[in-house]
Amino acid sequence: MAATSTVEQQLALITRGLTGLDGIAAIRDILAAGKVAKGFWAHIAYFVPLLKLADFVKAGLDVTVLFCDLYAFLVNYKHPLEVVAHRTAYYKFLVRGVLHILGVPDDKVHFVEGSSYELSKEFTLDNYKLSVLTDEQDVRNTGDEYRYATKLSVLPQLGYRKRAHFMNPMVPGLSGSKMSSSVPDSKIEFLDDPETINRKVFNAPCEDGKVKDNGSIISSYTKAGVLEIKLGGGELNSYQSYEEIELDFAQGKLSSSTLKQAVAVALCEILAPLRQIYAKNKEWQFVENLAYPEH
Structure with missing residues (x-):
């Protein structure tokens, strides 16, 4: 069993600067049992979440970064899949470079592309089940935090263990409003x-x-x-x-x-x-x- 002080130090490092902390007790139990907790992060493009990945690695987590290539194609379909693939490769270089300057060894973070599993039969069936188990109108009318909470709550009904879910605060643009690629x-x-x-x-x-x-x-x-x-x-x-x-x-x-x-x-x-x-x-x-x- 891990010492409580060590577990609390790990939790403090994992959760600092984050909001919407759902599932801290589960993470504490995993760490207290001497097991390695797994951290998963999607939509990496900014310095703030990359700082958190460095925190996760320092806290001993097994970290995976998801590159949402298929999602990027669906929400910005003016670019063909070939260009999306090149952009995924570009961001891999970028994220690896940033983590390097933050002192994170290359072998401490795993990279996964969404298209590597999102086109599979198993993922498609789970998506259909998720659609049945969630209220479409509620999900459509609420923000990301609620949507994630809804998905997390139904995971056990799909045969998966409920995940802990933390969020980092949105970083406003330098002008005070939302960041924008057009500005x-x-x-x-x-x-x-x-x-x-x-x-x-x-x-x-x-x-x-x-x-x-x-x-x-x-x-x-x-x-x-x-x-x-x-x-x-x-x-x-x-x-x-x-x-x-x-x-x-x-x-x-x-x-x-x-x-x-x-x-x-x-x-x-x-x-x-x-x-x-x-x-x-x-x-x-x-x-x-x-x-x-x-x-």
């Missing part, structure tokens, strides 16, 4: 150069002293761990945690300009090794041209 300055791209990162961060709204509903500089890029990774640099060298930063920001002791400077510096330092990996990887560059020929 380049609404997000930091993984391969953005320092000049672009600085411009995007310094142009982002961030009202002094306001913590809630104040864009993504204080609420996401700082809170998600960007400054936790590089804490101690520049004018923020006296801080030991995000909570201290938030408190001083709320009390007006830390200005938005100083905070933006720290976030920009941290992002540039964190992403610099990824740009170096990309620059040396000709195969990744070749795949990018096939995946995004319009760029």
